[in-house]
Amino acid sequence: MGGSGQLVIGGVGLARYLDPEKDAEKYAPLESLGWERAYRSGDLVKAEPEGLVFLGRADEQIKLGGRRIELGEVDAALQALPGVAGAAAAVRTARSGNQLLVGYVVTQEGWDQAAAVEKLRAELPAALVPLIAPVEDLPTRTSGKVDRNALPWPLEGLESGGAKEQLYGTEAWLAEQWAEVLGIPVSSAADDFFAIGGSSLAAAQLTTRLRTRYPSAAVLDIYQQPTLRKLARHLEDSAQGDGTARLVAPVPTRAKVVQLLALIPCSPWSACAGRWHWPRSATY
Numbered sequence: 048m049g050g051s052g053q054l055v056i057g058g059v060g061l062a063r064y065l066d067p068e069k070d071a072e073k074y075a076p077l078e079s080l081g082w083e084r085a086y087r088s089g090d091l092v093k094a095e096p097e098g099l100v101f102l103g104r105a106d107e108q109i110k111l112g113g114r115r116i117e118l119g120e121v122d123a124a125l126q127a128l129p130g131v132a133g134a135a136a137a138v139r140t141a142r143s144g145n146q147l148l149v150g151y152v153v154t155q156e157g158w159d160q161a162a163a164v165e166k167l168r169a170e171l172p173a174a175l176v177p178l179i180a181p182v183e184d185l186p187t188r189t190s191g192k193v194d195r196n197a198l199p200w201p202l203e204g205l206e207s208g209g210a211k212e213q214l215y216g217t218e219a220w221l222a223e224q225w226a227e228v229l230g231i232p233v234s235s236a237a238d239d240f241f242a243i244g245g246s247s248l249a250a251a252q253l254t255t256r257l258r259t260r261y262p263s264a265a266v267l268d269i270y271q272q273p274t275l276r277k278l279a280r281h282l283e284d285s286a287q288g289d290g291t292a293r294l295v296a297p298v299p300t301r302a303k304v305v306q307l308l309a310l311i312p313c314s315p316w317s318a319c320a321g322r323w324h325w326p327r328s329a330t331y
Contacts, residue, residue, distance in 0.1 A: 051093040051102060057082040109138050111146055111246075114174050118195075124171055125150045125179075130158030133185050135193040136177055139200045141230025147244040150177030151198050153184060164242045178244040212236065217279040224256045225275065236276035240269055261286055 055077060061084055064070035077085035091102040109116050118136045125134030133153040140146055152163075160179055167176045186197035212235045214222050222233040229244050240250070250269045257264035261282045268285075272278040 048094050048096065051091060054088045054090040054092045054099065056086045056088060057084065061086055111138055111148055111174065116148070116175060121148070121150060121171070121175055121177060124167060124175075125152055125177070128152070128163045128166060130154055130156065130163075135185055135195060135198065137195040137198050137200075141201075141244070145228065145230045145244070145249060147229070147231075148175070148177040149198075149200070149202075149244075150179050151182050151185060152179060154181050164239065168241070173241060174246055176241060178242070214275075217283055218275060220260070221257075221275055221279050221282070224253060228253045228256065233275055236274070236279070238275050240273045240275070240278070242273075245269075245273075257282065 057077065057080070061074060064073060074084040074086055076083050092099040093102055109118060121136035122134055125131060125136065128134075131152045132155045134150060136148060136150050138146055139149050150167075152158075158181070160181070163179060164176070167179075180199075180202050182199065186194045188194045214233070214236060218236050225238075225240065225243075225245075226232050228249050231244060233243070240253070245253075247266075250266050253269060254264055254266045257268075263285050264282060268281055269278065272281045
């Protein structure tokens with residue numbers, strides 16, 4: 048009682064495939080209970096005194112960046128967006144090895160991708176905001192459920208390069224660093240690091256690269272300036288600031304006197320509570 052696991056169904060009421068091979072695959076034995084045929088539902092449940100409590104699907108719980116994510120939660124947020132007729136989320140691996148959470152959406156009238164990203168960032172934790180990929184339809188299994196494994200990857204034009212606009216100077220160099228970390232090219236200077244697949248771990252990796260040219264770069268800079276153009280300008284401004292000499296004003300004489308008077312009671316020769324305190328290193 049209180050434990051959780053996958054719901055497995057057995058008994059004489061189990062269905063049967065006419066194809067013996069498929070039947071053996073879908074209704075394999077469960078030796079631990081002595082069942083010759085058992086159906087592994089894929090539903091995660093928890094045993095409570097009131098009965099079994101549904102926790103979600105085993106194939107919809109994934110681990111991304113050290114955090115366990117329920118894909119159904121992301122699906123619901125995507126489907127609630129204006130102009131979305133259907134949606135499903137899946138984890139994909141870019142050419143750099145970086146894992147991306149991708150949200151596939153079937154769009155209709157009223158769809159605005161920029162507004163959708165803003166809405167998701169306001170409603171979901173940063174780790175759950177996916178890279179949005181509009182598609183014509185969602186592949187389904189014979190059961191009617193979305194076949195996440197059949198969702199397209201790589202996305203057309205996503206990993207083939209070819210930015211929509213030409214970038215120069217710091218922006219071009221920064222775009223290269225983004226591509227190395229995320230494994231996908233930057234399409235324009237208006238791209239948002241987190242909207243195209245960035246995460247907290249990716250931000251830390253990017254910061255390490257930025258510090259090779261801008262030593263004062265910090266992870267906070269990426270969160271405060273997530274778009275490529277704004278981050279590039281911030282880095283350039285910080286570089287100019289690093290080159291200026293810092294002027295440290297001397298401590299005023301009055302402050303020195305106050306500090307000296309404050310230290311006298313703490314000196315080893317001060318009289319506190321009627322007793323003299325000598326330094327331990329003194330010779331008697």
